[in-house]
Amino acid sequence: MAILPDILICGEAMSKRYEITTAITVVLIAIFFLLASLGIDDSFAGEGVGASFFPKVITILILGLGIMLLFQGFRTSPIKLSTGDRTEHSASQIPVVSIIALSFFYVAMIFLCRYWISTAITMFLIMYIFGNRGWLSLVFIPLGISVLYYAVFFRALRLFEPSGFLFDILMG
Amino acid sequence: MPIIDGFITLFTTPHALLFAVLGSVMGILVGAIPGLTGSAAIAMILPATFYMPPLGALAFVYTISKSSDFGGSIPAILFNTPGTPSAAATQIDGYPLTQQGKQGKALKMAVIASAMGDCFSELLLIFGAVHIASYTEKMGPPEYFAVYCCAFIIIGSVMGKSIIKGILSTLFGLLAVTIGIDPITAASRFDFGTTQLSGGLTLVPVLLGLFVFSEVLVQAVAVLATRGKLMLAKKSDNPEDNRVTWPEFKRSLPVMCRSTGLGVFIGMMPGIGAAVACFVGYAENKRRSKTPEIWGKGAIEGVAACEAANNAVSGANLIPLLSLGVPGSTSAVLLMGVFLIHNISIGPMVFTKSGDILYGLFASGLLCIFLYFIIGYFGSGVVGRIIGYVPPRFVYPFIFITTFVASYAGRSSLFDVLTMCVFGSIGFLMKKAQFSPPAFIIAFMLGLNAESSLRQSLLMSDGGWLVFFQRPMAMVFFAIGLSVLFFRSLRAFKNKSQQNKEVRI
Numbered sequence A: 001m002a003i004l005p006d007i008l009i010c011g012e013a014m015s016k017r018y019e020i021t022t023a024i025t026v027v028l029i030a031i032f033f034l035l036a037s038l039g040i041d042d043s044f045a046g047e048g049v050g051a052s053f054f055p056k057v058i059t060i061l062i063l064g065l066g067i068m069l070l071f072q073g074f075r076t077s078p079i080k081l082s083t084g085d086r087t088e089h090s091a092s093q094i095p096v097v098s099i100i101a102l103s104f105f106y107v108a109m110i111f112l113c114r115y116w117i118s119t120a121i122t123m124f125l126i127m128y129i130f131g132n133r134g135w136l137s138l139v140f141i142p143l144g145i146s147v148l149y150y151a152v153f154f155r156a157l158r159l160f161e162p163s164g165f166l167f168d169i170l171m172g
Numbered sequence B: 001m002p003i004i005d006g007f008i009t010l011f012t013t014p015h016a017l018l019f020a021v022l023g024s025v026m027g028i029l030v031g032a033i034p035g036l037t038g039s040a041a042i043a044m045i046l047p048a049t050f051y052m053p054p055l056g057a058l059a060f061v062y063t064i065s066k067s068s069d070f071g072g073s074i075p076a077i078l079f080n081t082p083g084t085p086s087a088a089a090t091q092i093d094g095y096p097l098t099q100q101g102k103q104g105k106a107l108k109m110a111v112i113a114s115a116m117g118d119c120f121s122e123l124l125l126i127f128g129a130v131h132i133a134s135y136t137e138k139m140g141p142p143e144y145f146a147v148y149c150c151a152f153i154i155i156g157s158v159m160g161k162s163i164i165k166g167i168l169s170t171l172f173g174l175l176a177v178t179i180g181i182d183p184i185t186a187a188s189r190f191d192f193g194t195t196q197l198s199g200g201l202t203l204v205p206v207l208l209g210l211f212v213f214s215e216v217l218v219q220a221v222a223v224l225a226t227r228g229k230l231m232l233a234k235k236s237d238n239p240e241d242n243r244v245t246w247p248e249f250k251r252s253l254p255v256m257c258r259s260t261g262l263g264v265f266i267g268m269m270p271g272i273g274a275a276v277a278c279f280v281g282y283a284e285n286k287r288r289s290k291t292p293e294i295w296g297k298g299a300i301e302g303v304a305a306c307e308a309a310n311n312a313v314s315g316a317n318l319i320p321l322l323s324l325g326v327p328g329s330t331s332a333v334l335l336m337g338v339f340l341i342h343n344i345s346i347g348p349m350v351f352t353k354s355g356d357i358l359y360g361l362f363a364s365g366l367l368c369i370f371l372y373f374i375i376g377y378f379g380s381g382v383v384g385r386i387i388g389y390v391p392p393r394f395v396y397p398f399i400f401i402t403t404f405v406a407s408y409a410g411r412s413s414l415f416d417v418l419t420m421c422v423f424g425s426i427g428f429l430m431k432k433a434q435f436s437p438p439a440f441i442i443a444f445m446l447g448l449n450a451e452s453s454l455r456q457s458l459l460m461s462d463g464g465w466l467v468f469f470q471r472p473m474a475m476v477f478f479a480i481g482l483s484v485l486f487f488r489s490l491r492a493f494k495n496k497s498q499q500n501k502e503v504r505i
Helices: A016-037 A053-075 A083-092 A094-113 A115-129 A135-156 A165-171 B002-011 B014-032 B038-051 B054-071 B073-079 B090-099 B103-136 B141-158 B163-177 B203-226 B246-268 B274-288 B300-316 B318-324 B330-341 B355-389 B392-409 B414-432 B437-460 B472-504
Strands: none
Touching: A016 A053, A053 B163, A094 A115, A094 B203, A094 B392, A094 B414, A115 A135, A115 B392, A135 B392, B002 B014, B002 B054, B002 B355, B014 B038, B014 B054, B014 B073, B014 B355, B038 B054, B038 B203, B038 B330, B038 B392, B054 B073, B054 B103, B054 B300, B054 B330, B054 B355, B073 B090, B073 B103, B073 B300, B073 B355, B090 B103, B090 B300, B103 B246, B103 B300, B103 B318, B103 B355, B141 B163, B141 B437, B141 B472, B163 B437, B163 B472, B203 B330, B203 B392, B203 B414, B203 B437, B246 B274, B246 B300, B246 B318, B274 B300, B300 B318, B318 B330, B330 B437, B392 B414, B414 B437
């Protein structure tokens, strides 16, 4: 688990490497958006400033502060984590990575399979990740919640239900 | 008196009254669940406010945010775990009292102090905001741009542990809001050729991601680490230990007054918030106490100091929102969101254009204080038992699933759900890297207004930047913002030098 990057390990005490990584990320984001802002159409600007002015100023400020953060990172005292601490911290971030992956999986499932099936499966998985075990937690609650939410939001409040790509194909 | 009309409006509008009562009760429960703040709960129900009438929606959101500030003190006192960040200092003396079997006394003092601080703050809002708003009616685009700059600088430099990261958080919020079509020239900005991004990012998914989804990720680690239920300590059989005696109340009264004053002052400053107020109130009163050695070991005045301060922030926090249109906290952002959903413009004109709704809202705030006082005084123990009975590992999966449907509900768009997931991950990384999600969201909310003010100012002055120097009120706001940044930087530099000296020793 030592392969997980520092960005997921950090706690109250920020490691030097983590500060530098954060600063580099900020600088790269600023450069990306600054280059993108050069392509904004200013032909209707007229008097005053055009559509690209505000984004350009913001990205330049972000770039400047990102560079300051980088210098600050180089001046930070390094904090050495022991192998035991590092392993423990890495292991504690597994639920976080799992939940993030599950969230994107859930969105894909809703797109493919409609709401209530996706919700029942996702609820089962999230209950498992949070340490719940047993029939009540892993079967009855997921099914109950998915049916309840479907009834409230898509029937009572008449929200427009995602049709489910796979269902569309099956229905022809 | 307009507030009397407000009460009449509230009591003659059944749905508004119902939502005010429901919000008051819900807020206590929500605040009492560790990790789930009033703001997070409001973010989840924000899409539902589309379907509510304006006064009902506003009353619901406002009363939840108010009563959740008190609700956070219940687990802080009973379980040494604050329900909200604003109750973090309450546990210092609250939990030792519980360990002595005096949790009844602590809870009753907490609700008395909360109600007192909140009431004073609410009255100041009711009678003070309209006067402040009358001065701001003369403000034009240059002054508003200066106000926004001042707010961004203060919020960025005060929120969070690092000034640079706080200001970066604000700038990222401003950058995020520029995604989409320019409101003046209709030019595309940062849409990268996609239809979904050309519509821009909407508030609800960003808010849900940054505050609720990211908190689920944070709690995933915490819940698995603790695994156990919250256990209630045994209560003392002595009736004196379960009530606040008259001598204790008399001793705590000056503490509550001082904390209320501090809380109101802090509440009026954008970006500082109740979490800071409770520590400032505690520290200042401990410093002035004749018996500081008993503070931290179960001093009833310690509980009073924190709770009066953190609840006094609530009403005062709305003063910059209603008079200037600048939300100073996440709750104010959410309330502003509800105003916008119902097409009610925020700013000094709100008192004349929507006075009946506004005073109805204030009346619901006063009703909420009364309700949470009654529930808190007689029923805090019951709330504590409920919280102890429901393990957090059931609550957070439920919140996880709710964020998805809440972010979908606004526009029936899976893109919004995806946005929520992305910002949830970003929010978690921001918290880990000590950036400030509240600074981000406030800037996100105000960014387009700030840009419009800037461009209108330049159009008014035929492209001349001197317009900002020709307006005294604009110069005052710029000066305030820069002064706060200067003094905050100086303080940070002094603290750093002190730390370096200590390390060398």
